[in-house]
Amino acid sequence: MQSLSPRVRALGAAGVCLLIAVVAGLAVDGRLDRHWVLRGMTVFLAVCCAALLLADQTRRLRQIVTAVGLAMFGVVIPVTQTVWSKPPEIAFALQVATDAKAAAGKASSSSVSIADVKAAAEARGGAIGSFPTEKSPQVRGADAYPIIVRAKRDQGRPWACVSFTGLDAKVRPC
Missing domain, CATH: 1.20.5 (Single alpha-helices involved in coiled-coils or other helix-helix interfaces)
Known part of the structure; x- marks a missing residue:
């Protein structure tokens, strides 16, 4: 050298x-x-x-x-x-995004609906929206994009946010 x-x-x-x-x-x-x-x-x-x-x-x-x-x-x-770009909650959100896109494609839809994301998350054992607690009883992020996706139905954080533009997904920590 x-x-x-x-x-x-x-x-x-x-x-x-x-x-x-x-x-x-x-x-x-x-x-x-x-x-x-x-x-x-x-x-x-x-x-x-x-x-x-x-x-x-x-x-x-x-x-x-x-x-x-x-x-x-x-x-x-x-x-x-x-x-470090793909912790477990992000990996789960990517799987949900793939499943939701597949469901929208199967339904011949040009965009992914919130119902598609909810069904995909629940099929994998997760949920959408923030986890309701005594401190924050109102569920956020379950009715409009970006949607909060939780890997475990009965657990709050960590979670990820998923948004769709047509069939194109964007996943980020939130």
Whole structure:
């Protein structure tokens, strides 16, 4: 690795960071809110660290700091965002969205109704709307999009929000 010039190493590091960011972004289900703004900021910071590595080769401490920044913004954050993007409640909501879309398709409907989402959630053992409690007895998120989807009928949080535009679903934490 010492035979490569610092310029080639910095450009290679920036290229690897961009590749990791694109692969990590595409590895997430398209119906999820992919946090593109946060992903874009981390790629930008990784490229800035690579540019610092390229520009300043004088101080060893600065090289170490930029290398750590490059590793964090170019590898660690994009990979962990991808791994953590689908907790159990989000996975359940994605399954409900798939089932509701299939039910709407079977009924030859051009859009997914709230009844389709409710039936899909109940078929999987879940429910829609917030869980009524003494503190908050009114059920929210059960009659209009975005709909709150709970993985367990008798449990409140954690839950996810599902909304449909026609047959296209969007799932996000709420």
